[in-house]
Amino acid sequence: MRFVIRRFLLFVAALLAISVVIFAALRILPGDVASVMAGLNAPPERVAQLRSQMGLDRPLTVQYFSWMGGLLHGDFGTSLLTGRSISSTVAMRASVTFPLIVLGLVVALAIGLTLGVVSTLSTHAAVRSVFHFVAIVGGAIPALWGGLLLILLFGRGTGLLGILPSQGFPEAGWDNFGSALTSLVLPALTVGIIDGASLMRYTRSALGEVMNSGYMDQAMACGYTRRQAALKVGLRLATPQLVSVVGLMFAGMITGVMVIENLFALPGIGAGLVTDLGNRDLIAVQSELFMLAAFFLFVGFLVDLLHRFLDPRLKHAVQGGAQ
Amino acid sequence: MMGVDVNKLGISIGGKSIVRDVNVHIGDGERVGLIGSSGSGKSMISKAMLGLLPINAQTEGSVILGDTQVVGADETVLAGLRGRYVGAVFQNPASSLNPVLTVGKQIELPLKLHYDLDKADRQARVSAMLEKVGLDATVAKKYPSELSGGQQQRVGIATALITSPRLIIADEPTTALDSITQRQIVDLLVSLVDKAGASMLFITHDFSVLARATTRCYVLDGGRIVESGNTADLLEHPQGEQTKKLVAAARELTLQRKQNRDD
Amino acid sequence: MTRNNEHSASETVRTNNAPANMGTKASSKFTVVLRSIWRRGEGKFALIVLALWLAVSLLSLVWTPKSLWATDGYHVWAKPSAAHWLGTDGTGADVFSWLMAGARTNLFIAVLAVVFAGALGILLMSAMVSRSSALSNVSVVAVDALISIPTVLIALILAVPMGASVVVIIIACGIGYGLNLARIARPQALLAANSDYVASALSYGASGFSVIWHHILPNAMPTIMVQLSLSAGTAVLAESGLTYLGVGVPSGVPSWGHSLATSVKFINVYPLTVLWPGLIVTIVVVALNVFGDVLRDVIDPVTNPELREV
Numbered sequence: 001m002r003f004v005i006r007r008f009l010l011f012v013a014a015l016l017a018i019s020v021v022i023f024a025a026l027r028i029l030p031g032d033v034a035s036v037m038a039g040l041n042a043p044p045e046r047v048a049q050l051r052s053q054m055g056l057d058r059p060l061t062v063q064y065f066s067w068m069g070g071l072l073h074g075d076f077g078t079s080l081l082t083g084r085s086i087s088s089t090v091a092m093r094a095s096v097t098f099p100l101i102v103l104g105l106v107v108a109l110a111i112g113l114t115l116g117v118v119s120t121l122s123t124h125a126a127v128r129s130v131f132h133f134v135a136i137v138g139g140a141i142p143a144l145w146g147g148l149l150l151i152l153l154f155g156r157g158t159g160l161l162g163i164l165p166s167q168g169f170p171e172a173g174w175d176n177f178g179s180a181l182t183s184l185v186l187p188a189l190t191v192g193i194i195d196g197a198s199l200m201r202y203t204r205s206a207l208g209e210v211m212n213s214g215y216m217d218q219a220m221a222c223g224y225t226r227r228q229a230a231l232k233v234g235l236r237l238a239t240p241q242l243v244s245v246v247g248l249m250f251a252g253m254i255t256g257v258m259v260i261e262n263l264f265a266l267p268g269i270g271a272g273l274v275t276d277l278g279n280r281d282l283i284a285v286q287s288e289l290f291m292l293a294a295f296f297l298f299v300g301f302l303v304d305l306l307h308r309f310l311d312p313r314l315k316h317a318v319q320g321g322a323q
Numbered sequence: 324m325m326g327v328d329v330n331k332l333g334i335s336i337g338g339k340s341i342v343r344d345v346n347v348h349i350g351d352g353e354r355v356g357l358i359g360s361s362g363s364g365k366s367m368i369s370k371a372m373l374g375l376l377p378i379n380a381q382t383e384g385s386v387i388l389g390d391t392q393v394v395g396a397d398e399t400v401l402a403g404l405r406g407r408y409v410g411a412v413f414q415n416p417a418s419s420l421n422p423v424l425t426v427g428k429q430i431e432l433p434l435k436l437h438y439d440l441d442k443a444d445r446q447a448r449v450s451a452m453l454e455k456v457g458l459d460a461t462v463a464k465k466y467p468s469e470l471s472g473g474q475q476q477r478v479g480i481a482t483a484l485i486t487s488p489r490l491i492i493a494d495e496p497t498t499a500l501d502s503i504t505q506r507q508i509v510d511l512l513v514s515l516v517d518k519a520g521a522s523m524l525f526i527t528h529d530f531s532v533l534a535r536a537t538t539r540c541y542v543l544d545g546g547r548i549v550e551s552g553n554t555a556d557l558l559e560h561p562q563g564e565q566t567k568k569l570v571a572a573a574r575e576l577t578l579q580r581k582q583n584r585d586d
Numbered sequence: 587m588t589r590n591n592e593h594s595a596s597e598t599v600r601t602n603n604a605p606a607n608m609g610t611k612a613s614s615k616f617t618v619v620l621r622s623i624w625r626r627g628e629g630k631f632a633l634i635v636l637a638l639w640l641a642v643s644l645l646s647l648v649w650t651p652k653s654l655w656a657t658d659g660y661h662v663w664a665k666p667s668a669a670h671w672l673g674t675d676g677t678g679a680d681v682f683s684w685l686m687a688g689a690r691t692n693l694f695i696a697v698l699a700v701v702f703a704g705a706l707g708i709l710l711m712s713a714m715v716s717r718s719s720a721l722s723n724v725s726v727v728a729v730d731a732l733i734s735i736p737t738v739l740i741a742l743i744l745a746v747p748m749g750a751s752v753v754v755i756i757i758a759c760g761i762g763y764g765l766n767l768a769r770i771a772r773p774q775a776l777l778a779a780n781s782d783y784v785a786s787a788l789s790y791g792a793s794g795f796s797v798i799w800h801h802i803l804p805n806a807m808p809t810i811m812v813q814l815s816l817s818a819g820t821a822v823l824a825e826s827g828l829t830y831l832g833v834g835v836p837s838g839v840p841s842w843g844h845s846l847a848t849s850v851k852f853i854n855v856y857p858l859t860v861l862w863p864g865l866i867v868t869i870v871v872v873a874l875n876v877f878g879d880v881l882r883d884v885i886d887p888v889t890n891p892e893l894r895e896v
Contacts, residue, residue, distance in 0.1 A: 014731035025743045123378050140819065140871035142826040144846055145864025152857050214419035217375050221413075222482065223406030223436035225398045226378075236423060247734070255738040259827045263850065273742065274831050285746060292739055300734025312466045313422045 003308060011301040018293045019071075023064050026286050053080065054283060067286070076287040079276075086284050090269065090291060096169055097268035100184055100191070101257060105250070107192020108199050113242075115196075116203025120211065121230055131200070138197025143256035147190040147263045154186060167265045187260045194256060195249055202245045206238040213237075240311040247303030251296050325408060325489030325522060326351050327372070331384035332394075334367050336377065341367050342546040345384070347524075349490075354516065354523045356533045356540030356554055358569060364546040365526050369494045372524070373411055374401035388490065406433035410483030412512070414495040416475035420467040420482075426453075427463030430481045437486060452481045456511060473504035477511070484515055491516055491523040497532055509535045530573030534558050542566045618892050622884035629880040635873035643690035652680035654687055654840060665856060673859050675848050684848075685863060687840035692822055692870075695755050695841075699821040700814045702760030707767030707813075711806065712798045714772050715779040729768050737762035737824055738831070745833035755834050759824050763817040770813050771806045778805035808885040812878050819874035826867055842867050 034051040051057050055066065070077060076086035119131030155166030165183045170176040210216065211234055219229040258270030265271075269292070276284045308314050329347040333340070342364040349355045359365045370376045372386050374393055386393040391404060405411070410433075413419040420429055430449045434440060440448075450460050456477040467475050476496060483491055493512060497505040513536055516523045525536045533540055534554055542550040542557070544565035550557065561567040623629035666673045672681040713725035741758035748754050778784060784801050792800075822842070828834030829843030830850075837844070845863040852859045887893040 010727050010731050014728075018735065022743055025746050028747050136872055136875055137868065140823070140868045140875060142823055142843075142846060142864055142867050142871075144826060144830050144850070145860075145867065148850065148853060148860050148864065151853065152860065212377075214413055214415060215421055217370075217373075217411075218413060218419040218479075218482075219421065219432075220375055220402070221373060221405050221409075221411035222432045223402055225402040227398070228402070233421060237421075251734050251736040254736045255824065255827045258738060259830055262831065270831075274833075277742065277745065278832060282746065285742075289739065289743055289746075293735055296734045296736060296739070297731060300731065303734075304730070311422070313468045 004305060007301060007304055011297055014297050015294055018297070019068060019290055020064075022286060022289050022293070023067065026282055027060065050080070071287070071290065076291070077283050079281055079284045081279055081281045081284075086287050089272070089284070090288060092173075093267060093269045093272045095173060096184075096266050097257065097261070097270065100187055100261070100266065100268060101250075101253060103184055103188035104191035104195065104253060104257070105246075107188055108196040108249070108253075109246070111193060111196030112199025113203055116200040117207060117230070117235070119200070120204050120207045121227060131204075135197050135200040135204070138194060139201060141194050141197075143190060143194060143259045144263060146194050147187070147260050150186050150190055151263075169266050183264075183266070187264045187266060190260050191253060191256045195253055199245070199249060202249075203238070203242065206241045206245070207234055210234045210237045240307050240314075243303060243306050243310060247299060250299055254292070254296070325389040326353075327490065327522065327524065328387040329368070329372070329384070330387070332368065332371060332386060333383040334364070334371055334376065335381045336379060340546060341380075342371075345543075345546075345548055347541055347548070349522050349524060352517075352520050352522055353539065354513065354525060354537045356537035357524060357526045357543060358528060358530065358533050358540055359543030360528055360565070360569065363543045365528075365543050366494055368543075369411075369492050369524065369526055372492060373405055373409065374398070403437075406488075407437040407486050408488050409490045409492060410486070410488035412476070412479050412483045412491065412493040412496040415499040416467065416479040417472065417499070420475060420478060422467055424466075425463065426458075426465055426467065426470070426478050429467070429478060430463075430485050433482065433486045448485065449481075452485050455484075455515065456481045472500050473508065476500060476504075476508050480508070480512055480515065484519065487519055487521075489521050491521055492526075493523060493536075494526045495528070496525075497527070498529075505532060506535065512536065528569070530558055530570050542569070615893065618890075619881070619884055622890055622892060623877070623880050626880055626884075628876050629884075632873040632877035632880065635869060636877065639689055639693060639870060639873075642686055643693045646686040646690050650680075650683035650686050652683045654679065654683055666859070672862050673856060675845075675852070681845065681859065681862065684840045684845050685842065685866060688842040688845055688863075691752070691835060691839060691841040692825055692843075695752060695759075695825050695835075696818045696821045698756045699759035699763065700818050702756060703763035703767055703817055704810065704814055706760055706764030707771065707810065708803065710764065710768035711771045711775050712802065714768060715775045715802065717779075717794070725768075726772075729765050733765045733769060735762075738828065741824075741828050741833050742831075750829075750833050750836040752835055752839070755821070755825055755828050758828070759817070759821045763814075763820065767810060767813050767817070771809045774806040774809050775802050778802045808882075811885060812882045815874055815878035815881060819871040819878070822867060822871050822874070 034047050034054060034056050038047045038050055055063055058066075067077070074087060076090065078084070079086055079089065082089070115131060115134070119128050119135075122128050122131070151166040152160065154161050154164045156162050156164060157166070164186050165179075166186055169183050170179040174180050207230070211230060215237055216226075216229050216234060219233040220226060224232065254270065257268070258274065260266075261268040261271035262274060269288070273285065273288050273292075276288065327347065327349040329345055332342060332345040332347075334342040345368060347355070347357070347368070357365050357368065367376065367380075371382060372388065372393060374396065376382065382394050384394065388404060388409060391400065393401065393404075420426075424432070427446070427449050430452060431445050434445050434448060449463060453460055453462060458474060458477050458481070462470065462474070462478075467478065470478065476499075479496070483493075491512070496512065497508050500508060509532055512523075512525075523537075525533065527533050527536070537554050540551065540554045540557060541548050542563065542565060544563075550561075550563045550566050557566060558570055558573075561570045620633075624633055672685070675681050675684070710725055710729055713721050714729065716722045716725070737758050740761050741754050744754045744757055745751075778801055779797075781801070784797055787797055787801060825834055825841060826843035826846050829841060830847040835841040835844055842863050846867065849860045849863055884890045885893075
């Protein structure tokens, strides 16, 4: 319990630190946010108007605390370009991105864990080498290229098979469930296959390590066959390590997700952030960056808790050390 | 009853010979030792008997437990022997007892895998077993990492003996322990094996431990058996070079221990 | 300075290298490691690809088949031919020449990102094993928390004030991989920091810096080298992603990510042209990953007996 509290305080501290970094990054712009947003050749009155509209004429600390205060109330500010509340825009975009991440993760876990286990348990050296090759090459594919290849294979219009949509998301969103889901198939496969290949390598090394340990000998000595021991004991013992890997992989996935959203013209958080950045809608960018950072810090916090919960040795090791 | 006959056993891994031409016989209810320095291949022999050799290992010759040929046997046949007719105690319980199972669940596992008993029956047997190895019943709810090294090895012994196997293979069961705990564990193991009327193969590099645990022994050097005979006789009159070294090392160790105790 | 040639194998394993050995020994160690990598089939592949990468990067400084800025107005969308080996890119620029020139940008980015990550990682690692418990606690905690921030997010934050720039990729990758490196190298460093060797060095009055340089760094070096070569591969991948997102290499600068992003436009014209830039990135990243994997095996004196002799 003390660990949970300590780790949570750390999460909050990191969140504050990152908010200061993001806030500062927008304030060290040459000129200031307002003049950048107004664009070159903008009349000074326009810049001044923007500045007061954004509250940039207030002292920095006041600006920071009013921003943070808003965040605490779930108020992310208003986009100066669209005039819409940023929280509602982000919520809409998240309804594309999160299903994409979850589907991608499901594909990655299905591929990575299954093939990783099969290749570790295989008694044929040739099978193991083929899987090793697949894992190394799969993990080295740039997301953009992987997406292009899948479009060339399956994409409607350009693809050889032409069975799946490769552009856009239905206007009606998830109300048009079937169409929304099919438009996420190729993007999720792209992200999932590439990360699945990496996960396969990690599964192999984590499970391989456990397979050579005394725990396996003990499990088999109790009456498990090698395969049973690997599936019932080996996987369980490799789980804490794999949870950490998946947690880190999750953070890495967002790069691929952003690229893929742009390639497949999906109106998600990644594509939206890139658009906002291109439009210099900096109030929106500031809140969106913070939200993403908060999300990943929170995932990191959860992963650490889960890791500890899954491995009783860690708990007792610390207790032992404290004596 | 279960005797063991190892005939012309040879093991190699990746083309490198680990063990050659090994013959070992263990009679019903006999406690036999296998002694050698580290790297002599003794653990590989015990792994061959349990069918636990790494998948890239090549085996020749034969290992017969009771009336089952272990070399080349199907994995399900081997799994049917392990934990039922053959129990194993390993060197370092901290890195062999499943860290995510409670002690009770760990000891219960062989019963669960081989016998069709209801839960209450299994738990009663686990409690009885814990008492036999000198552990408190409350230990059943704890994780191995919460126990001392000696307590962990008692759990290891309980796991090996819960199904009353006919043969116990103990692979350096005391090496990870301090000298006083070593003696307690050896005595516990010997008394339980004798009470059950089981046979035992005891593997070690320490002659002083071997003398307590076994009546007869084989000396292994560089993957071959170099000497065998009555343990007490060998300790008294070692013949071969390797045996002399091992005996000398054991004497030195005993002397040190005595000095430590006198200090 | 004395050269101690009497290091036994086991002492080398503990790699408590005396400072004087670092110069001459480092170079002979380097050749032994290279030779051991070359002797493996997959190691040979990795070395050949990496050498080609370097060669093409250098060559592109003085020669490409077509000038990067010479646009072929008659063939803006040319198929691969004798005149344009891999075709043209829609503005009439020669794809092959741009890929050649891209090699040097990616090499530059990968090398600098790795150098930056190495410096940051070593600094953080040293802080994490520091004898000052305040410093070590703070750095452990900071690394644990910040490691969950994705590289692309760091790049986006940097891109707000800096715009699209090679520097954004280098700093973002450097920070991300540096944090990773510190976390991975920490156990090795901690082992060395708690050794009797370091205790005795300290008792003789060695400074903290000298302990890090002479004792901790040599012990953590194999892990660091392996991790950095894997990071170089990730940097090549990151370049392609960040450039496509518009926060990496600015337009007009050749890079593989740039060529890959341009090839998206090809997809309806000459779909096969899409293959090349991605294929190059994949092969180079595979080579770097394989290099890292082989390095892990051959850099360890326990598994590579030849290293014990130098």
